[in-house]
Structures are given as structure tokens and as C-alpha cells.
Amino acid sequence: MTTNMWFFNGIRRLGRTERFPDAEPACAARWSTELAGSGTVSCPAGAITDNHWDAGRCICCRRCFPAWTPTGNVRLSTVDRVSAGQKFVPFKRSLYLYAIDAGTCGACNMELQALSTPHYDMNRLGLFFTNSPRHADALIVMGVHADRMDDVIEKACDAMPEPKMILALGTCAISGGIMGKPPRTCKPPLVSIPGCPPNPYTILEGILKAKEVSSE
Numbered sequence: 001m002t003t004n005m006w007f008f009n010g011i012r013r014l015g016r017t018e019r020f021p022d023a024e025p026a027c028a029a030r031w032s033t034e035l036a037g038s039g040t041v042s043c044p045a046g047a048i049t050d051n052h053w054d055a056g057r058c059i060c061c062r063r064c065f066p067a068w069t070p071t072g073n074v075r076l077s078t079v080d081r082v083s084a085g086q087k088f089v090p091f092k093r094s095l096y097l098y099a100i101d102a103g104t105c106g107a108c109n110m111e112l113q114a115l116s117t118p119h120y121d122m123n124r125l126g127l128f129f130t131n132s133p134r135h136a137d138a139l140i141v142m143g144v145h146a147d148r149m150d151d152v153i154e155k156a157c158d159a160m161p162e163p164k165m166i167l168a169l170g171t172c173a174i175s176g177g178i179m180g181k182p183p184r185t186c187k188p189p190l191v192s193i194p195g196c197p198p199n200p201y202t203i204l205e206g207i208l209k210a211k212e213v214s215s216e
């Protein structure tokens with residue numbers, strides 16, 4: 001969606017907050033949603049093999065269009081059940097998030113920040129950002145692996161109180177995309193939130209999924 005469209009969309013909706021996840025998204029940008037199709041294409045990220053689309057590798061470059069087209073489905077996050085089982089913890093009311101930029105282009109950060117705007121209003125769902133890992137329940141890691149960030153991520157993880165969880169936000173953090181490899185602490189992440197950058201709805205869904213898993 002272009003900037004102009006966002007402007008007019010805001011006027012049309014009169015600043016109303018989303019009803020997602022109870023209702024389907026009001027205005028999701030389609031190219032960061034699920035892709036469906038068939039056929040072999042020259043995918044620069046190796047996200048399409050044997051007629052299967054790997055959300056965690058896709059960099060949303062659109063080169064595969066029209067053989068593969070967006071479906072509009074934003075519910076793309078996945079949970080690593082093995083890790084979830086090992087870290088079975090209850091987060092019943094609120095979830096405090098601490099984000100680390102391991103080496104991003106800046107776009108994942110912007111989409112994550114969008115969650116605190118009135119349009120998405122993450123606070124209504126009991127989700128909050130915190131400026132200290134000591135107060136965080138979940139660590140959100142964005143960007144590709146960078147040697148000097150390994151220690152930073154590890155220290156943040158150590159500083160977080162138990163119970164804690166890790167979320168990999170964006171293709172870079174999940175698979176490394178075409179930029180490199182994922183950060184060391186994201187192998188494997190508890191929750192993967194795919195997209196390049198991920199749609200804010202997908203981020204919201206991934207964080208809520210993490211909260212639900214931990215209170216199963």
C-alpha cells in the first residue's frame with residue numbers, strides 16, 4: 001500500500017483501531033502475506049522448491065509473480081513445539097517485549113513499532129514494550145547474524161527473568177534470507193514470524209501465539 005493510500009485509508013476509517021485477531025485484517029499489504037501457486041521459478045532466496053513455498057526464506061521480491069500470488073493470509077507465524085515444551089510457562093495476562101536489532105535494514109523495526117500506533121494498539125491485547133531485558137518476558141530478535149551481536153543477545157537473554165521466550169522476527173532472523181545466516185540465538189527460535197518485513201498483523205499474530213503456547 002502506498003503512503004497516499006495509507007493516508008486516505010486512515011481518513012476513511014477515522015482512526016478506528018483494528019479488531020484483529022477477532023476479525024480479519026482491515027487493510028493488509030498483500031505482498032507480505034502468504035504466497036500460493038505452482039511451478040518452478042528462479043527465486044533468489046531459494047524459497048520455492050518442489051512446489052512448496054517456504055515463508056521463512058521468502059524476501060517478498062515478487063519475482064515469482066504471477067505463478068505465485070499473495071493469498072491475503074497474514075496468519076503465518078510458527079511455533080517450535082519442542083522448545084515450547086521445554087519452556088512451558090504461563091503468561092496469562094500481559095507480555096513484555098524487548099527487541100534487539102542484530103543487523104537489520106530498518107524495515108522490520110518499523111513494522112514492529114507500528115504495533116504501538118492507535119491503528120493496531122497492541123496494549124489492548126496485553127502486549128507492551130520494555131526498555132530493559134530485566135523486565136522482559138520475550139526477546140524479539142531481528143536481522144542477520146553479526147559476530148559482535150552474539151554477546152549482546154546472549155547477555156540480554158541471561159538478564160531476562162524466567163520464564164522467557166525468543167521470537168525471530170523477519171526472514172533475516174529466521175533463515176538469514178539472502179543476506180547471511182540467522183543470529184546464533186535464533187537457532188531454533190521459539191516463534192518464527194516470517195516476512196521481509198513481516199506484516200504488522202503477522203507480528204501481532206506471532207506474539208499472541210507465543211503467549212497462548214506458553215499458557216497451554
Ligand code: SF4
Pocket residue numbers: 035041042043044045046047048053057058059060061062063064065068
Ligand atoms: S517473492 Fe519470495 S518466493 Fe517469490 S521469488 Fe521472491 S523470494 Fe522467492
Ligand code: SF4
Pocket residue numbers: 103104105106107108142143144169170171172173177195196197198
Ligand atoms: S527480514 Fe527483510 S525487512 Fe527485515 S531486516 Fe531482513 S531484509 Fe530488512
